[in-house]
Amino acid sequence: xxxxxxxxxxxxxKRIASAIETFMTxxxxxxxxxxxxxxxxxxxxxxxxxxxxxxxxxxxxxVSHRRRRHGNGLVSRIFSRKPIDARDVPGSEWLLICSRxxxxxxxxxxxxxxxxxxPFYCALLEWRCNDWVRQVRSVAxxxxxxCFAATDAQLVAETLxxxxxxRKRWGRSSLEESPICQSVSRDDVAQEVARTIGSAAAGPxxxxxxxxxxxxxxxxxxxxxxxxxxxxxxxxLSTKVMIDRETRWIDHYERQWIDKSMGHWRKxxxxxxxxxxxxxxxxxxxxxxxxxxSIAMRSAGLQALIDHMPESEFAMVTAEKFKDTHLxxxxxxxxxxxxxxxxA
Numbered sequence: 001x002x003x004x005x006x007x008x009x010x011x012x013x014k015r016i017a018s019a020i021e022t023f024m025t026x027x028x029x030x031x032x033x034x035x036x037x038x039x040x041x042x043x044x045x046x047x048x049x050x051x052x053x054x055x056x057x058x059x060x061x062x063v064s065h066r067r068r069r070h071g072n073g074l075v076s077r078i079f080s081r082k083p084i085d086a087r088d089v090p091g092s093e094w095l096l097i098c099s100r101x102x103x104x105x106x107x108x109x110x111x112x113x114x115x116x117x118x119p120f121y122c123a124l125l126e127w128r129c130n131d132w133v134r135q136v137r138s139v140a141x142x143x144x145x146x147c148f149a150a151t152d153a154q155l156v157a158e159t160l161x162x163x164x165x166x167r168k169r170w171g172r173s174s175l176e177e178s179p180i181c182q183s184v185s186r187d188d189v190a191q192e193v194a195r196t197i198g199s200a201a202a203g204p205x206x207x208x209x210x211x212x213x214x215x216x217x218x219x220x221x222x223x224x225x226x227x228x229x230x231x232x233x234x235x236x237l238s239t240k241v242m243i244d245r246e247t248r249w250i251d252h253y254e255r256q257w258i259d260k261s262m263g264h265w266r267k268x269x270x271x272x273x274x275x276x277x278x279x280x281x282x283x284x285x286x287x288x289x290x291x292x293x294s295i296a297m298r299s300a301g302l303q304a305l306i307d308h309m310p311e312s313e314f315a316m317v318t319a320e321k322f323k324d325t326h327l328x329x330x331x332x333x334x335x336x337x338x339x340x341x342x343x344a
Contacts, residue, residue, distance in 0.1 A: 011051075011058035016043035020062045020095060027084045034091075041094050049123030049162040056127055059098035097124065102133040109136070109143045115150040122151065122159035126180045130170045137172070144179035149186075156183045157192035164211055165204040175211060184215040194221035198229040206233035213247040219277050226285070232294035239289045239297065241276050243304045248273040282308060290318060295327060302333035310340050 019040035026033035047055050063086075086092045087107055096108035109128060116122050125147060128140035148156060160180055168175060175181050183189045193212055197205045198221075209225070212218055226238040241247050248271045256268035286309070289301030302322065305315040315337050322334035 011054050012047060012062075013043065016040055016047075017058075017062050019043060020059065023092075023095070024063060024086070027086055027089070030084055032084055032089045037089065037091055037095075041091060044094055045118035045121055047120045049119040049159050050166075052120065052123040052127045052163065055120070056098050056124060059095065060100050063095050063098060064100040094121065094124075097128060102131075102136050105131065105133075106136050106139050109139045112143050112147055114147065115152065116147050116155065119155055119159040119162060122148070122155055122180065123163050126159070126163060126167075126178065127170075129179055130172050132172075141177075141179055145182075148179055148183045153186065153188035153192045156180065156186075156189050157196050160184070160189075160193060160212070161196050161200075161203075161208060165207055168211075176214065181212070181215075184212050185217055187217055190215070190217035190221065194218060194225060197234055198225050201230050205229070205231045206237055209234055209237055210247075210249070213241060213276075214249060214274065216274070216277070222276070222278065223280065226288065232292075232296040235292065235294065236289070236296040236300040239285055240300045240304065242278055242280060243282055243285050243289075243300075243308065245276050245278075246273050247276055283314065286314075295329060298322075299329050299333065302330060302337070305337060306333060306340075310337060316341055 016039075019036045022036035023033050023040055026036065044055075044059065086096055087104060093108040093111050096104045097112075099105050099108070105128065109125075112125070116125065125140065125144050129137060129144055131137045131140060160183070163180065164175075167178060167180070184193060190212075193208075197209050209218075222238045222242050226235055226242065229235045229238065250269040251272040252270050253267040254270055255265050258264040258266060282304075286301050286304045289297045289304065292298060292301075302318070305312075305318060309315050319334040319337035319341075322330045323338060325331050325334070
């Protein structure tokens, strides 16, 4: 098998690569093989959204290379039927969206309508929103806006959980501009995202939550996550955000001089904040954190006392309780509260 074919087969699988090859070859004969196209589209839809970047490259290689191989022969050009343009075959959009030709990618995006049918296709459309061609990016965002709006909330949430942890590294656009992130503004998607984060026993749940908290639709789910999320980090972050009544994230970096005469500087983060709306009592939330069996929650509770109630009687009673614990992360905060109260 040639290198291009081996590359595609190694990433998307031999069955999908073979189906793409069969379909592209049939176009050169002037008789598009619908069965091969359907098999390729179905197989692509079952791929993991977490591997969308490599899969896009493999599918694009298979489509473009097969076209070159079967379009260069003199005999085939003389005796074969008139080749068919893949763009004229309904259903080929999910192959051409990965094409090496920017015009083909754009045309495929313009033809996409309605709900998406798998998490991988959601991820692939999000990936196209990060396309290296500006015009394709623009069309992809328009397409994503109308397709994600009609897509099942569970599919969108599953895709978000798969790609959001690495989405920031894609570049070219911020998370606020990401269509998959903007979908969290839908109440049904926010509910599914919260359910997925809360029920996950492992994985980047805390990181995902910190990213989607930019959208106020998650606020109504924070109390439940604080009480019932499986991962202690998720419970701790939910509780902290409610105690602070705000969430913040890095908006951009700016130059901060260390020694201007020597030309020494560093990148300093500039934060954006958003107010978090709820009606729960701060002291009750802190007590919830302190009563939790996890270290992360109790640490968040002690830190909240330092930040919001450092000289209160409640803080002193709590500090006395934790000052001699064998857990350094808790003892250090408790002793800090006692020292601060003694100085005051």
